[in-house]
Amino acid sequence: MKAYEITNKGGEGALALVDRPKPSPGPGEVLIRVRAASLNYRDLLTIRGRMGAGTKPGLIPLSDGAGEVAEVGSGVTRVRAGDRVAGIFTPGWISGRPRRGVADASLGGGNTDGMLREYALLHESAVVHIPKHFSFEEAATLPCAAVTAWNALVAAGHVAAGETVVVQGTGGVSIFGLQFARMSGARVIATTGSENKMARLRELGAEVINYKTTPDWDKRVMELTDGEGADHILDVGGAGTLAHALQAIRSGGFITVIGLLTGMSGEINPLGILFRAAHVVGIRVGSREMFEDMNRAIESNRMRPVIDRVFQFEEAPAALDYLASGRHFGKICIRV
Numbered sequence: 001m002k003a004y005e006i007t008n009k010g011g012e013g014a015l016a017l018v019d020r021p022k023p024s025p026g027p028g029e030v031l032i033r034v035r036a037a038s039l040n041y042r043d044l045l046t047i048r049g050r051m052g053a054g055t056k057p058g059l060i061p062l063s064d065g066a067g068e069v070a071e072v073g074s075g076v077t078r079v080r081a082g083d084r085v086a087g088i089f090t091p092g093w094i095s096g097r098p099r100r101g102v103a104d105a106s107l108g109g110g111n112t113d114g115m116l117r118e119y120a121l122l123h124e125s126a127v128v129h130i131p132k133h134f135s136f137e138e139a140a141t142l143p144c145a146a147v148t149a150w151n152a153l154v155a156a157g158h159v160a161a162g163e164t165v166v167v168q169g170t171g172g173v174s175i176f177g178l179q180f181a182r183m184s185g186a187r188v189i190a191t192t193g194s195e196n197k198m199a200r201l202r203e204l205g206a207e208v209i210n211y212k213t214t215p216d217w218d219k220r221v222m223e224l225t226d227g228e229g230a231d232h233i234l235d236v237g238g239a240g241t242l243a244h245a246l247q248a249i250r251s252g253g254f255i256t257v258i259g260l261l262t263g264m265s266g267e268i269n270p271l272g273i274l275f276r277a278a279h280v281v282g283i284r285v286g287s288r289e290m291f292e293d294m295n296r297a298i299e300s301n302r303m304r305p306v307i308d309r310v311f312q313f314e315e316a317p318a319a320l321d322y323l324a325s326g327r328h329f330g331k332i333c334i335r336v
């Protein structure tokens with residue numbers, strides 16, 4: 001079978017197309033014929049080598065993939081050959097809170113091979129059925145970005161109709177956050193650094209702030225909410241956005257710390273959290289149970305993900321360059 005491995009090309013991480021033996025499922029295991037995969041910002045960090053020393057040589061990258069069950073091992077009861085499934089991001093996190101260390105082992109990172117390959121072997125507990133109205137490309141967008149947004153807004157945040165949600169930028173997590181917020185009847189304020197993405201955000205039902213021309217976007221959020229602030233902020237910026245989020249949150253509001261797009265370290269004034277009585281919560285994607293709850297909501301709302309572009313399997317390196325360019329709106333997929 002064909003697969004991509006992470007290789008070192010001239011000192012920089014890159015993708016190498018290789019042949020590997022097709023695996024066979026052992027007891028409790030499921031062999032998936034992968035039909036589509038999708039990219040996340042984390043894959044860029046893993047492949048280009050900025051995720052630290054923990055990535056094994058020759059790792060197959062990408063957490064997100066969907067396909068059909070080709071074969072099952074003995075004792076498998078959760079799925080059957082022919083079922084349409086996706087792998088879950090954190091194979092060991094089924095429900096509840098993640099036990100210490102469990103959230104560290106995820107597909108396409110560290111020692112755990114990911115989904116950029118024709119066949120993937122997963123334990124039956126680490127797969128979910130995909131929404132019935134989805135293509136494989138659509139289903140491949142879900143395991144990381146969508147589950148993260150769902151966890152932040154619904155599982156952890158308990159978003160309610162009429163609340164105001166702020167999402168930052170137009171990447172995978174934020175566009176799912178926008179869609180789930182609208183699905184829940186919430187008002188959405190979205191930021192973007194790109195003038196030409198503003199119209200598309202409005203089409204999806206968001207009010208828009210350009211964080212480049214309005215660097216103090218928190219002040220604009222306060223204006224738009226009559227001085228109250230937002231109920232929820234999905235913070236994907238990290239060091240450069242968290243202080244603004246603390247200015248834009250309403251009293252008792254909910255900030256989820258999700259991403260580090262602008263850096264990992266910075267100063268946070270604890271008084272900001274205290275005075276706003278803010279809930280500041282770290283998110284690490286989510287459990288299988290959250291994924292399944294989300295899929296039910298997606299099906300009953302006939303919701304569809306926003307896919308910017310689908311690349312062919314041979315074009316995987318170009319897909320990664322496209323992600324790095326930041327030109328995308330929503331998700332980038334790879335057909336396998």
Ligand SMILES: NC(=O)c1ccc[n+]([C@@H]2O[C@H](COP(=O)([O-])OP(=O)(O)OC[C@H]3O[C@@H](n4cnc5c(N)ncnc54)[C@H](OP(=O)(O)O)[C@@H]3O)[C@@H](O)[C@H]2O)c1
Nearest residue numbers: 041168169170171172173192193258259260261283284285
């Ligand atoms: N904790 C978790 O469980 C978890 C899960 C998934 C992702 N993440 C993290 O969340 C972040 C987003 O991931 P993703 O896969 O959605 O990324 P992505 O699809 O690559 O999206 C990146 C987008 O972020 C926007 N952006 C860049 N700098 C920004 C800034 N200063 N302020 C606001 N927006 C900015 C840009 O949108 P515009 O062009 O519109 O400005 C850019 O297109 C990453 O740091 C990722 O590692 C964390």
